[in-house]
């Protein structure tokens with residue numbers, strides 16, 4: 001067991017993720033499938049981290065090395081070698097979580113559970129003094145879930161797994177979502193008393209409800225209503241459902257914060273993206289990674305921003321921005337692409353079919369049409385004509401180009417790097433520039449000659 005922290009703590013979250021996940025039909029471990037751009041176990045982990053001070057404990061199979069690598073350093077890891085059931089899996093966390101006053105158990109395939117709900121479980125357990133608080137959901141689609149049975153006083157009596165349900169119990173609409181908070185002083189001994197289920201030969205965690213009652217302790221129920229929060233991922237169909245539900249949640253939050261989403265159903269914003277007030281996101285726009293967008297922008301339609309930082313009042317239309325920073329009032333698109341490493345200053349205009357990478361583009365520069373700018377320091381107020389290209393790669397090395405402020409790069413100019421144009425330097429259309437052009441000078445290429453045909 002790899003331990004991040006050994007300090008005695010009050011509440012610990014245990015995340016169960018040792019299941020095989022065979023129904024995903026994938027070479028990738030189930031919990032590493034991406035949801036909103038990151039392995040879905042990350043969502044469980046970050047909510048658990050928000051809910052409690054101590055690092056979570058994740059129970060994994062020892063062979064799941066990719067999972068362990070992706071978790072490494074951010075939680076305690078406990079191993080379950082044989083999948084003997086959810087009750088057995090929690091026991092595997094005993095060494096890591098012993099001494100905790102409360103143990104919250106969640107399943108690693110439910111990545112939409114929120115920190116607020118975890119905290120509510122903790123509060124309910126403590127306020128009630130129950131041996132266990134469990135989250136239940138009232139749903140007409142109870143299939144696959146354990147059912148909650150209650151006594152005549154409406155107190156929870158047991159969780160009955162579907163395999164064990166009588167026909168009457170199958171009709172119960174209150175289900176066990178699979179989220180619990182246990183009294184840490186009671187849990188470990190009680191786990192040792194679970195007997196294997198006669199049908200499935202597994203140790204069911206859910207048996208702890210009955211064990212608590214036979215110990216004279218109570219079971220508290222936190223009745224929840226948001227079915228989306230408890231989507232469990234077993235197949236890729238569930239994964240798509242979870243993606244859609246998380247997207248609705250994220251989009252709703254942005255709209256409530258003052259962002260207009262013209263069509264939320266086709267707006268794909270990953271978790272953790274910041275967007276300023278009065279920005280409008282048009283359909284089929286994807287915002288990914290560590291992207292931040294200022295206020296009053298219009299982004300989209302059909303745009304992809306990955307790790308992009310966008311200033312206020314920018315307009316990005318049908319374009320791609322990757323790992324680049326744009327200051328305010330930049331207009332870009334349609335059909336242009338900024339590859340990693342661009343720093344675009346205020347009021348730059350990038351029109352259609354332009355590509356730039358690893359370049360600084362000075363304020364107010366115009367890059368109108370059909371062009372490439374790579375590894376370039378371009379000053380302010382430059383006119384970069386249609387078809388202009390920096391030839392930054394000689395087949396072996398990349399070289400830089402410098403374009404001074406106020407320069408005029410004529411249409412179809414080829415700037416063969418390394419090369420420099422001074423301030424206000426100009427090139428004629430079609431120039432092939434291999435030597436530096438001094439400030440205020442004009443460089444012209446080969447004009448076409450007219451050849452008259454003999455009559």
Ligand code: UD1
Nearest residue numbers: 016017018019083084085086089107108145146176178204
């Ligand atoms: C469980 C509950 C059920 C509840 C349902 C909600 C039990 C016995 N039943 O059933 O009442 O309605 O969740 O989705 O708990 N895992 C391990 N090791 C194991 C077995 C499971 O780590 O040996 C992990 C799995 O990776 C998974 C989670 O525990 O993340 C849940 O296990 P699963 O077998 O899917 O339980 P369900 O049959 O869904």
Ligand code: CA
Nearest residue numbers: 109232233234
């Ligand atoms: Ca499940």
